[in-house]
Amino acid sequence: MADRPRIAPLTDPGPEAAATLATAFGDRPPLNIFATLAHAPKMLEAVLHMGGFLLSGKGFPPREREIVILRVGWRAGSVYEFGQHTVLGRQAGLTDEEIVRLTEDSLDGWDDADRLLVAMADDLHADDKVADRTWEGLAERWTQTQLVELLVLAGFYRLVSGFLNSAGVELDPGIPGWPGQ
Numbered sequence: 001m002a003d004r005p006r007i008a009p010l011t012d013p014g015p016e017a018a019a020t021l022a023t024a025f026g027d028r029p030p031l032n033i034f035a036t037l038a039h040a041p042k043m044l045e046a047v048l049h050m051g052g053f054l055l056s057g058k059g060f061p062p063r064e065r066e067i068v069i070l071r072v073g074w075r076a077g078s079v080y081e082f083g084q085h086t087v088l089g090r091q092a093g094l095t096d097e098e099i100v101r102l103t104e105d106s107l108d109g110w111d112d113a114d115r116l117l118v119a120m121a122d123d124l125h126a127d128d129k130v131a132d133r134t135w136e137g138l139a140e141r142w143t144q145t146q147l148v149e150l151l152v153l154a155g156f157y158r159l160v161s162g163f164l165n166s167a168g169v170e171l172d173p174g175i176p177g178w179p180g181q
Contacts, residue, residue, distance in 0.1 A: 006168040009035030016041040024048050032169050033080065033160075050156060055088075059149040062092035064117055068150065069157045070094075070102045071121035076161035083175040100179045113141055117150075124154050 009032045013021060017038035021030045030038070037044040054065070066089035073081030086099055107115050116137040123131045130138070130151070138147060163169075171177060 004168055005036070005170055006166070007036050007039060009169070010038040011035070013038040014041065017044055020045050020048065031084070032172050033084075033164060036167055036169050037163075047160070051160070054149075054153050054156060060146060060153060063089075063094060064114070065153060066092045066094055067098075067102065067114055067117045068121055068154055070099060071118050072125070072154055072157045073161055074103050075121060075125040076158060076165065078161035078164050079177045080164040080169050080171055080175075081157060081161045083171050083177050086176050086179075096179075103179055112137070116141070120150070121154055124158065 009030075010017065013035070020041060021034060021038060021044075024030070024034065029035075034044060034048065037047055054060075057065070066085055069085045070082060070089055073085060082103075089099055090096070101109055102118070107118055110118055116134055119134045120130050120138060123129065123134050138150070142150060
């Protein structure tokens with residue numbers, strides 16, 4: 001991550017971005033990621049739309065979704081992504097111990113189904129492809145529709161993590177960083 005924001009969050013966005021932010025957040029201040037994306041109003045709208053769907057729980061269970069997002073965020077070195085999804089992961093049922101375990105190289109301690117999700121994120125980070133063995137295990141558990149969503153989920157949060165790291169988006173108030181910090 002950059003030492004300081006390379007793209008400062010907008011405090012007074014233009015009308016198009018302001019309308020999108022108002023729809024998403026009402027009177028609440030937007031998260032730093034969205035105030036930063038407000039520099040590109042069409043991109044802001046697209047990211048909110050895609051992220052909103054992926055977080056809706058309509059296609060992939062929240063706990064499993066958060067395992068993937070947290071592991072992707074950790075592998076990408078995105079403290080912002082990891083911090084935001086630490087909060088969401090807890091809400092989805094992940095324990096603090098499981099969240100810490102997502103920052104460890106070992107796959108020990110995970111049941112078979114969760115281990116496959118962690119391995120998938122690791123495979124994508126290492127090779128931009130899910131390994132055959134990992135894929136076979138995932139395909140035994142998830143439908144093809146869910147596999148598509150799983151791949152898009154991991155890819156979307158890899159993209160978001162790269163944006164956050166490169167733009168230098170700072171943690172929002174009250175959001176944890178890495179475990180133990």
